[in-house]
Amino acid sequence: MSFAPVHEQLEYLKKGFAEIIREEDLKERLTQSAGTGRPLHVKAGFDPTAPDLHLGHTVLLRKMKHFQDLGHHVIFLIGDMTGLIGDPTGRNITRPPMTRDEINRNAETYKAQVFKILDPAKTEIRFNSEWLEALKFEDLIRLFSKYTVARILERDDFSKRLKEGVSISLHELMYCLAQGYDSVALKCDVELGGTDQKFNLLVGRELQRDWGQAPQIVATTPLLEGTDGVEKMSKSKNNYIGITEPPKVMFRKIMGISDELMWRYWELLTDKTLAEIAALKRREPMEVKMELAGHIVADFHSAADAAQACEDFNREVRQGAQPSDVGEALNTAYDVALGTNVPRMLHGAELASSRTEAERLLKAGAVEINGERWTEPYHPAQTFTVKAGKKWKKIVI
RNA sequence: GGACAGGUGGGUGAGUGGUUAAAGCCAACAGACUGUAAAUCUGUCACUCCUUGCGAGUUACGAAGGUUCGAAUCCUUCCCUGUCCA
Numbered sequence: 001m002s003f004a005p006v007h008e009q010l011e012y013l014k015k016g017f018a019e020i021i022r023e024e025d026l027k028e029r030l031t032q033s034a035g036t037g038r039p040l041h042v043k044a045g046f047d048p049t050a051p052d053l054h055l056g057h058t059v060l061l062r063k064m065k066h067f068q069d070l071g072h073h074v075i076f077l078i079g080d081m082t083g084l085i086g087d088p089t090g091r092n093i094t095r096p097p098m099t100r101d102e103i104n105r106n107a108e109t110y111k112a113q114v115f116k117i118l119d120p121a122k123t124e125i126r127f128n129s130e131w132l133e134a135l136k137f138e139d140l141i142r143l144f145s146k147y148t149v150a151r152i153l154e155r156d157d158f159s160k161r162l163k164e165g166v167s168i169s170l171h172e173l174m175y176c177l178a179q180g181y182d183s184v185a186l187k188c189d190v191e192l193g194g195t196d197q198k199f200n201l202l203v204g205r206e207l208q209r210d211w212g213q214a215p216q217i218v219a220t221t222p223l224l225e226g227t228d229g230v231e232k233m234s235k236s237k238n239n240y241i242g243i244t245e246p247p248k249v250m251f252r253k254i255m256g257i258s259d260e261l262m263w264r265y266w267e268l269l270t271d272k273t274l275a276e277i278a279a280l281k282r283r284e285p286m287e288v289k290m291e292l293a294g295h296i297v298a299d300f301h302s303a304a305d306a307a308q309a310c311e312d313f314n315r316e317v318r319q320g321a322q323p324s325d326v327g328e329a330l331n332t333a334y335d336v337a338l339g340t341n342v343p344r345m346l347h348g349a350e351l352a353s354s355r356t357e358a359e360r361l362l363k364a365g366a367v368e369i370n371g372e373r374w375t376e377p378y379h380p381a382q383t384f385t386v387k388a389g390k391k392w393k394k395i396v397i
Numbered sequence: 398g399g400a401c402a403g404g405u406g407g408g409u410g411a412g413u414g415g416u417u418a419a420a421g422c423c424a425a426c427a428g429a430c431u432g433u434a435a436a437u438c439u440g441u442c443a444c445u446c447c448u449u450g451c452g453a454g455u456u457a458c459g460a461a462g463g464u465u466c467g468a469a470u471c472c473u474u475c476c477c478u479g480u481c482c483a
Binding site for chain 2: 166316320362
């Protein structure tokens with residue numbers, strides 16, 4: 001196997017990382033690999049907690065792909081065993097443990113999704129139960145003896161919880177050791193992760209030393225802010241854009257982010273260079289944002305889907321026209337004497353989560369029936385097109 | 398095992414017997430303004446029923462009981478969390 005010159009590889013890899021520990025080591029390791037023709041083993045671990053990948057995950061996946069582009073060996077590690085613990089990183093409470101079934105289901109979903117970015121031929125998928133399950137109690141004792149309580153409690157997450165009197169269960173302390181042991185088992189050269197993973201990644205270095213291996217290089221990617229522009233993108237915060245979401249939804253969500261946040265997305269979610277992005281800043285922001293949305297939709301769907309989503313956006317959102325794909329619902333709330341009971345109908349058509357909610361929408365003036373704002377509880381018609389907030393439905397009898 | 402403190406709505410966090418479906422803030426939703434952006438302003442933010450009224454009813458403050466005309470607030474038991482002692 002032959003590789004591109006080391007300095008070129010290094011240049012390509014450096015872009016988009018928040019930190020590389022240590023860069024000189026990476027250079028040296030690349031040089032070694034070029035000499036022996038053995039590709040680097042690059043690992044990134046994923047907890048099988050989230051069944052759906054979102055754009056935040058793709059920042060890391062994109063870097064994994066860059067290693068693949070250069071001919072290195074990428075290991076996509078599914079932490080099915082560590083998933084039983086739940087990564088305490090950034091958490092202020094103990095995570096509820098997952099069942100084996102949930103984990104298996106989530107792992108399958110992962111596999112189906114990551115290859116939208118990664119090259120399946122160059123990706124090895126592993127589960128850490130392979131080696132963690134085999135550890136005997138004696139092995140665990142030996143593993144735990146390598147690290148001290150004080151060092152683990154030093155971590156921000158834990159020290160904060162400790163100070164605030166929030167419980168920390170013993171098994172949470174093991175998490176970083178389990179993850180570190182993964183690196184030992186796989187003899188990793190490089191491990192990638194988000195900046196919040198720094199501590200866990202560094203434990204891998206120490207354990208590898210204890211096992212007589214050269215410590216892995218640790219490279220962290222910045223955390224992508226969610227659509228709210230403040231918190232990191234996550235499913236539980238409901239500020240995410242899922243990579244399997246329909247083109248139209250994706251496009252719309254991207255258009256909803258702030259202009260300021262858009263530059264961050266350009267930087268972390270596309271392969272554009274910093275110079276190219278700087279040039280974009282001189283143009284009309286909305287136009288540039290639509291271009292970004294098109295880019296991202298094309299990445300996960302197709303160019304045709306992107307064009308269609310853009311067209312739909314212009315018509316339905318900018319001009320407020322009725323969407324092309326309005327769903328239908330049955331009108332079960334029609335009464336011959338009174339007409340249609342609107343709140344009941346809105347709830348029945350899933351335009352409101354409850355009747356009370358529907359009444360609120362009605363009173364807030366959020367309901368349009370056949371193009372006219374409607375605030376009365378009854379409507380004389382039995383068939384019509386309704387818009388409640390941003391949602392549309394055709395109602396038929 | 399002992400002593401003490403605490404568990405409130407999606408999140409924070411007030412509330413210690415009665416206009417408390419539970420302040421304030423954040424998030425969320427809707428309306429106005431716009432480039433459906435952001436910012437800002439306004440309103441809403443448990444559920445059900447209807448004759449849509451500042452209507453009626455049901456449920457809610459860790460769980461289960463109890464005291465009381467009335468409990469998130471008092472009592473008992475249990476569960477959970479933390480601090481100190483052993």
